[in-house]
Amino acid sequence: MLIKWIRLRNIRSYLSEEIHFPEGSTLLSGDIGAGKSTILLAIEFALFGFSTDVSGETLLRNGKPSGSVELCFDVDSKNVIIKRNLKRGKESFSQASGYVIVNNVKTEKSAEELKAFSLSLLGYPEEYLKKKSMPLYRYTVYTPQEEMKRILFESREERLNSLRKIFGIEKYGVIRANAVIVASSLREKMRELSSRIEDLARKKEELEETMKEISGTQERIGKMKPELAALSEKKQGLSKKLEILEEKRKRAAGLKSAISSYESAIAEKAELCESRRSAIEAISRKISVFTKKLEEIPAAEKADEGKLENELESISRELSLKEKSLAEAKEKERMLLLRKKEIEKEIAEEDALKNQLSLREKELEELASGKPGEEIEREREEKEKALREIIENKGRASLSKEESERVIAEIAKHKVCPLCKQEIKEDYKEHLKEEEEKKKKSNRELIESLSKEQQELESGIKILKEESKRSSERDARSNKLSAETDSIKKLLSEVEKKKTLLKGIGKEIAQMPKADAEREIGALKEKEAEQKKILKQARERNAGIALREAVSAQLSRERELLTSAEKEAAEADKAVSELNKRKIEASGELKELESTDKQWEDAKSELDSAMKREKDIEVLSAALESEASLKSRNAGKIEAEIKEKSKDKKRFELYRELEQMISDKFTALVSEMEKQVMSSIHYEFGKLFQEWFSSLIEEETMSARIDEDFTPIITEDGHDTSAENLSGGEKTAVALAYRLALNRVINDMVSTIKTKNLIILDEPTDGFSSEQLDRVRTVLDELGLRQMIIVSHEAKIESFVEHVIRITKQEHESRVLN
Ligand SMILES: Nc1ncnc2c1ncn2[C@@H]1O[C@H](COP(=O)(O)OP(=O)(O)OP(=O)(O)O)[C@@H](O)[C@H]1O
Ligand SMILES: [Mg+2]
Structure with a gap:
């Protein structure tokens, strides 16, 4: 991997800056706090994102809401640009998604995806994806200036653990532990399989026995078939015979019920005949009575009752009108008299008024x-x-x-x-x-x-x-x-x-026609009584006429009843003789069918016994059939079990072989491999450390080596001492030799790593003398790396690097000087 350039926006002391790194050795120079270490931290952030050592808080420039780092590098003949974005939240910092550009092809990626991309690109172990620290990078490529000497003062345990992780040796322990788990799970499976296959031989015998029983049962079923056929034929013959006899039995039952219904019909008709005769007698008696009654009632003409009633009603109406007007006249007279009395009383007060x-x-x-x-x-x-x-x-x-x-x-x-x-x-x-x-x-x-x-x-x-x-x-x-x-x-x-009014009232009373009205009412009352009498007589005459009509109607009804009763009696007589004839015929036919019941019962019992026998045979045959099928199913099951168990047996043998191989050979082999790897690392590392320490400290009485736990041991004037007791410059020498040896050994041993060509050193020469600085140059030359980035205050270093990048900071903004 070769770093080409880095672009920073709002990162610590940087607002916006781009720094280009040439191949070969480069010195980052600048005053305290100029912004040198910031560049190195930003490179690590661009590659792996946040870690325990690189957080949003350390990186994002104070007071800025967001920032970004863009890193360009070459690896495996690819040109890669990674960009990560930082954001300040209310309470925490986060990474917005960024991107990668590989050979000019851009892909948007989340922070997590960017880390996975870097790890795979640089050949770093995948498990680092879930880890919060990056020891491989921090031990081999870049160690922050404050941590250069930390490895010397870590506990043995911590140091060994770190080294195991870096060299990937911890995987041997994991493999051994996994082998033990695998062997134990194989043994567990074998135990399970052996309990399953122990009855395999017995199952095979059981299958043979079951097969024999099945063939015996099938032979017995075969023998039952001819008897069943004969029984079925016999059953058919008997069923036909029974059908014919059944018909005859039905006929006999029909005849019996016909005879009994004839008998009851005969009795019924005889009874009807008897009742008709006594009815004839009763009706004849009634006819003579009605004839006599008719003779007694005289014949007369019917009166008009309605007309008479109307006349009476008009008389009564006139009478009531007259009575009403008389009553009204009387009431008026009473009122007038009352009024007259009142006026007379008022007139009587006249004298008293005059006096007043x-x-x-x-x-x-x-x-x-x-x-x-x-x-x-x-x-x-x-x-x-x-x-x-x-x-x-x-x-x-x-x-x-x-x-x-x-x-x-x-x-x-x-x-x-x-x-x-x-x-x-x-x-x-x-x-x-x-x-x-x-x-x-x-x-x-x-x-x-x-x-x-x-x-x-x-x-x-x-x-x-x-x-x-x-x-x-x-x-x-x-x-x-x-x-x-x-x-x-x-x-x-x-x-x-x-007084005038009184005179008027007296006149009015005298003129009232009361006497005439009373006379008229008397006459009307007499007329009304006369009319009532006429009406009563007319009603009595009409009632006699109605009675005569009713009696003659009754008489003609009775005569009709007599004729129909005589007709019914004759018909009943005729029916009785007809029914007697039919009864005699049916009794004759019934006698001929007397033996049918006996014949039917014999045939029925014969059929029942044939059916019972057939059923018994069928039941037995079905029992044998189900026994045979049960046994077949059982045999099938045993067969499947045998098949399964045979498979289990094969698996058991395979597991036994595997388990023996793992327990006896594999674990020992892994341990041996681990030992070999460790000892070769130890040898290589020890040699380089010793060499480079001697190169850095050219003191004949002082040498350094590592013990079996990779702890640096210093021998001074024949006495072993720990690094803690050394001077500041000596400690730096031990740390630098240790760090460089580590870088070289890892690069030699772990073939997949793509960061072999690069080392970044932040203040590696703290406390060194001028001669020591010259020796550093020799050691760095010996490393022979393609790219080396060093941060140092030492002016001397400038003389042995190929390029110098000067950084300055003004008004809290870092810039690169051209
Ligand atoms: N979050 C931040 N925002 C702004 N400035 C910051 C932030 N964190 C650190 N700084 C400042 O950035 C400046 C550069 O720091 P850096 O560690 O890069 O300096 P340096 O050049 O490595 O110094 P030294 O030589 O002392 O190691 C320092 O002044 C530091 O205080
Ligand atoms: Mg610094």
């Missing part, structure tokens, strides 16, 4: 003589007006009186005029005081006279108010009385009208 009217008119006259209400009101209003004026005048006089009192008091207080500020003389003061006193006095007198007037007016107003109250009471009373007078007058005029 004159009383009210008198009271009204009295009420009209009083002082009218408006006049009183007018007088009261005038007096109230005069009172208001007096009160006002009184107020004014009192104010003026108070003013005079105030002036008098002021005059006494002041010596100087409060307005002109001039002195007021005493005499002037006196004069003013007198003037004011005069005013005061006249005002007091005025107030007194006004108060008197006020008192008079107030009492006058009081009296007028009482008078006004009385006058309005009088008005209300006279209003009420006027209304009452009006209604009494109305009632009186009503009474006048009633």
Whole structure:
């Protein structure tokens, strides 16, 4: 396999980059964290997908939702491109489907299918498909820089297991274990087969015995056949005879039943004859009775009942109409009388009403003589007006009186005029005081006279108010009385009208035609009684006529009955003599058939015994037949068993051979092969490891070898020591020698692997001196691989590789420098 190029999109520090790898040795150089190891991880991912060491989280660039790796390589003269896609999920990473292009033919594949494709293309074991790690690739092609030295410090067990897996030696153990399982299952099958075939000889004897018995039984069946034929012939003859006798027996039974039916018919007819005769007698007696009765009923003409009934009905109808109108007239009269009584009662109240009217008119006259209400009101209003004026005048006089009192008091207080500020003389003061006193006095007198007037007016107003109250009471009373007078007058005029009405009612009652109606009803009742009588007589006459008709009809019926009874009696007599004749004939024939029953019974018992014998023989023959068939079936079964057991015997022998071969030879052979393979690997590996260690550490006192478990043992100055105790550079030398020896041995031994030409080393020279680096060159040259990719910080390495790819990282984006 030769890697051509790789394309990265959103892988760790790469956004989008393509790196081309030439054939020969190539150095990937760059600062710490430049993106070198990323390329190597991406190659592994492109080939095998996710594993315990390569996950989506390690590969997909932080913050990017998806990314991809595309790897182009040549293998087996095919050009292959594998593309894998990565996706970031909510909680995990996944691989979307990708594709492969083989010699320009593209095929879409799922992640799983891509891995299967790579494994088969590179000749890696198929079982890696289900595994999460890729030890073969990781030990022989590419080991991550942190894991270079791990193999030195693993436990023996782990290391051996890893090596067994890489060299495919574990398969020998599996083969041995499987051989043990196969041998044990063969033994199990043999045990089963031997228990099945142990009775084979006995089964063969049993078959022979059964065959003999079958032929004996068939011989016995053959001997029974002639007797069966004779019996069948005899049975046929007897059956025919029985058929004839059966016919005769049927005839005799028919005759017997005919005779008995003749006898019962004769008895029946005789009885009929007897009954007819006594009927004739009874009918003759009835005829004489009816003839006598007919003579007793007189002949008369039939009356028309319907017409008479109609006449009666019309009389009754007329009568009921008259009675109804009379009753109505009486009811009307009663109503009129009632009304008359009511009116008379109303007229009788006339005097009382007139009396009430004159009383009210008198009271009204009295009420009209009083002082009218408006006049009183007018007088009261005038007096109230005069009172208001007096009160006002009184107020004014009192104010003026108070003013005079105030002036008098002021005059006494002041010596100087409060307005002109001039002195007021005493005499002037006196004069003013007198003037004011005069005013005061006249005002007091005025107030007194006004108060008197006020008192008079107030009492006058009081009296007028009482008078006004009385006058309005009088008005209300006279209003009420006027209304009452009006209604009494109305009632009186009503009474006048009633008087006229009363006269009308009296006239109406006098004019009612009651007496005529009662007379007419009496006449109609008489007429109705007469008509009823006529109808009754007519009905009686008609009943006599009907009875006469019924008796004569009965008489003619009885005469008909007599004739038919006489005819029946004669026919019955004739039938009796005919039946007697037939009975005699049948009895004669029956006598001739008397011996038939005996003959039939003899033939029947002969046939029964023949049939019984035939049945016995048949039963025996069928039993023998079923015995023979049972035995044949049994023989068939034994035969099949023998056949099966013979096959089992052959299988048993084959299994025995196989089991012996596996147990005695195969397991030993496998163990031997394993030993041989292991020892040759051990020898080859040990030799290379020793050589390359010596080449890398040119120290005469130090050598290295591997013990039987492939553990590196270092001898330093004659003493054995483990790798753990060595210096950093020495440890790197051991690890590198171990790794390179492993690569070479696997490539030599496992022929199918297609990654033989390629090695990828990530920082393989950690802690090496300058001379050691020169030796590395020699060792790598010795490996003679077609493609070698090395990652290193050592500037010296640049001098012995053919190509250098420089990688730098800026603003967290890795790029290849051209
Ligand atoms: N998922 C990721 N997304 C982005 N960057 C990442 C991611 N994982 C790792 N890196 C960064 O990518 C860069 C390249 O890492 P890489 O291991 O390839 O470096 P290197 O060149 O091998 O360095 P060294 O010489 O130290 O081994 C580092 O800075 C690393 O921190
Ligand atoms: Mg690195």
